[in-house]
Amino acid sequence: MTADVDLVVIGAGSAGLTAARTAARLDGRVLLVERDRMGGDCLWTGCVPSKALLHVAGQVAAARRAGDFGLTADPGPADLARVMARVRAAIAAIEPHDSAAELTALGIETVHGDARFTGPRTLEVNGRRVAFRFAIVATGSAPALLPVPGLAEADPLTSDTVWELDALPGRLAVLGGGPTGCELAQAFARLGSTVTIVEAADRLLPREEPEGARLLRERLESEQVTVLTGAPADRVEPGLLHTAAGTVPFDRLLAAAGRTPRTAGLGLEEAGVEVTARGHTRVDARLRTTNPRIYAAGDVTGRSASTHLAGVQAAAAVADALLGVRRRIDYRAVPSVTFTDPEVARVGLTGAEATERYGARARTRTLRHDRVDRAVADRRTDGFTTLVLGPRDRIVGATVVAPRAGETIAHLAAAVRLGWTASRYAATVHPYPSYADGPWNAAITEATARLDAPVLRRSVAALLAVRRRTRP
Numbered sequence: 001m002t003a004d005v006d007l008v009v010i011g012a013g014s015a016g017l018t019a020a021r022t023a024a025r026l027d028g029r030v031l032l033v034e035r036d037r038m039g040g041d042c043l044w045t046g047c048v049p050s051k052a053l054l055h056v057a058g059q060v061a062a063a064r065r066a067g068d069f070g071l072t073a074d075p076g077p078a079d080l081a082r083v084m085a086r087v088r089a090a091i092a093a094i095e096p097h098d099s100a101a102e103l104t105a106l107g108i109e110t111v112h113g114d115a116r117f118t119g120p121r122t123l124e125v126n127g128r129r130v131a132f133r134f135a136i137v138a139t140g141s142a143p144a145l146l147p148v149p150g151l152a153e154a155d156p157l158t159s160d161t162v163w164e165l166d167a168l169p170g171r172l173a174v175l176g177g178g179p180t181g182c183e184l185a186q187a188f189a190r191l192g193s194t195v196t197i198v199e200a201a202d203r204l205l206p207r208e209e210p211e212g213a214r215l216l217r218e219r220l221e222s223e224q225v226t227v228l229t230g231a232p233a234d235r236v237e238p239g240l241l242h243t244a245a246g247t248v249p250f251d252r253l254l255a256a257a258g259r260t261p262r263t264a265g266l267g268l269e270e271a272g273v274e275v276t277a278r279g280h281t282r283v284d285a286r287l288r289t290t291n292p293r294i295y296a297a298g299d300v301t302g303r304s305a306s307t308h309l310a311g312v313q314a315a316a317a318v319a320d321a322l323l324g325v326r327r328r329i330d331y332r333a334v335p336s337v338t339f340t341d342p343e344v345a346r347v348g349l350t351g352a353e354a355t356e357r358y359g360a361r362a363r364t365r366t367l368r369h370d371r372v373d374r375a376v377a378d379r380r381t382d383g384f385t386t387l388v389l390g391p392r393d394r395i396v397g398a399t400v401v402a403p404r405a406g407e408t409i410a411h412l413a414a415a416v417r418l419g420w421t422a423s424r425y426a427a428t429v430h431p432y433p434s435y436a437d438g439p440w441n442a443a444i445t446e447a448t449a450r451l452d453a454p455v456l457r458r459s460v461a462a463l464l465a466v467r468r469r470t471r472p
């Protein structure tokens with residue numbers, strides 16, 4: 001069978017766009033199929049609108065705190081229609097980079113339609129049959145619809161639809177206290193809604209360091225957000241959410257309790273592509289599905305839940321398929337950030353995960369940000385840095401909770417990837433006064449604490465004595 005294209009990419013989101021661009025750069029013949037909007041969730045309903053919304057909400061919150069700085073300003077509730085216009089403007093500014101025109105200029109053929117595999121090396125889109133050498137499934141994930149009685153009837157908002165609101169809900173109940181729930185809850189509370197977060201686990205952000213979740217909760221509560229934890233949703237009546245921890249009256253409900261992969265209707269069975277029990281494409285370390293000619297990348301794999309990792313996976317999959325070049329993805333060093341205020345940023349293991357993996361060889365070193373002068377100057381000492389140390393004192397994880405922690409964590413991602421010790425990290429000069437002083441000072445404290453080891457103290461004392469004699 002002669003192939004029509006080297007690579008067909010299904011889905012033009014974070015993973016699919018990177019896959020198509022990478023293949024085009026290698027001079028591959030590429031067909032990119034998207035059934036909805038070029039740019040995918042990150043551009044239209046995920047990263048970009050949520051960060052734009054959080055930015056405006058942050059400005060409103062700062063204006064509310066103006067009294068702290070001797071100013072007077074009471075912005076009152078925000079005009080959501082105008083706020084959403086700002087959000088759409090951010091999308092509009094980025095959208096041309098992901099457009100079909102831009103990709104066509106790179107030599108990529110784009111087709112608007114629903115792709116469906118018809119065999120191990122063929123698929124169909126808009127009635128057109130395409131034979132491919134390789135394919136990449138990059139169809140992403142969608143908000144999960146929980147089987148909570150009454151939830152569907154309550155017409156819940158999701159991260160797909162919340163952007164269509166043009167008036168602030170008076171009382172907003174947010175179902176799920178993961179990154180989506182926390183970010184949107186804080187944004188709407190700051191804009192003027194009365195928000196309650198309902199989280200099944202015993203804390204917000206269950207994947208993060210408990211102390212980070214605790215600080216975020218404290219901050220949200222200080223901004224009048226009600227947080228119910230240990231509160232799985234039981235059922236919904238009109239205007240009333242019942243949970244194990246009490247009832248929550250609401251005007252609108254936002255369902256943010258997880259994601260589900262988009263694998264239905266793709267003809268994966270015809271292509272010999274197996275899915276896991278949760279519906280993700282089953283992939284190996286090279287991102288090959290159970291059909292070695294078909295790869296997968298991004299949310300659909302269940303091994304990525306971020307734009308940065310989706311892109312890295314996609315580029316690696318293309319190199320593997322088209323060039324036979326294997327690129328190892330270092331999953332140990334992929335940062336994740338919840339862009340609330342304060343931001344909760346992590347790379348690698350939490351303290352508890354490190355103890356589980358390394359037992360007594362794991363340790364943590366925490367520096368509270370009342371020791372970070374920039375945080376003091378900004379009156380933002382409600383943060384901390386934790387370095388997680390593993391065997392041979394290497395940094396195997398880190399959490400930073402602070403304004404701009406999403407920037408600071410990037411250095412620590414490099415440290416984890418390169419297997420640096422705290423001493424090695426401490427040897428890199430950091431600018432003062434910055435939030436990056438958090439990790440730096442934590443590393444310096446760790447490095448200098450090691451000087452307290454009796455053997456080192458004896459050596460230092462001996463050296464000092466020698467110097468006193470030779471340079472009296």
Ligand SMILES: Cc1cc2nc3c(=O)[nH]c(=O)nc-3n(C[C@H](O)[C@H](O)[C@H](O)COP(=O)(O)OP(=O)(O)OC[C@H]3O[C@@H](n4cnc5c(N)ncnc54)[C@H](O)[C@@H]3O)c2cc1C
Pocket residue numbers: 010011012013014015016033034035036037038039040041042043045046047048050051113114115116138139140141159180262265266297298299300304305306307308310339
């Ligand atoms: C509210 C929110 C905020 C977020 N914030 C961040 C953040 O700040 N930073 C971060 O890194 N990540 C963030 N994420 C996660 C990030 O958006 C996703 O991880 C990322 O978009 C996944 O990219 P993807 O390419 O795997 O899938 P998607 O972006 O979902 O793209 C998949 C595309 O495939 C298309 N498609 C599906 N089926 C077919 C088919 N059969 N034929 C043709 N096309 C098809 C879809 O229409 C879609 O456009 C956020 C997510 C949410 C919900």
Ligand SMILES: NC(=O)c1ccc[n+]([C@@H]2O[C@H](COP(=O)([O-])OP(=O)(O)OC[C@H]3O[C@@H](n4cnc5c(N)ncnc54)[C@H](O)[C@@H]3O)[C@@H](O)[C@H]2O)c1
Pocket residue numbers: 146148175176177178179180181183198199200201205206231232233256257258259305306336337338339
């Ligand atoms: N800033 C970012 O990078 C960003 C932002 C948003 C989402 N994401 C990614 O997208 C993925 C999905 O995030 P998400 O927050 O939508 O989902 P999630 O799965 O991370 O969190 C959902 C939360 O809902 C809770 N939950 C589940 N069922 C419940 C019930 N019946 N009642 C109450 N609570 C319930 C869970 O315990 C969990 O804490 C994540 O992996 C996340 O990293 C990233």
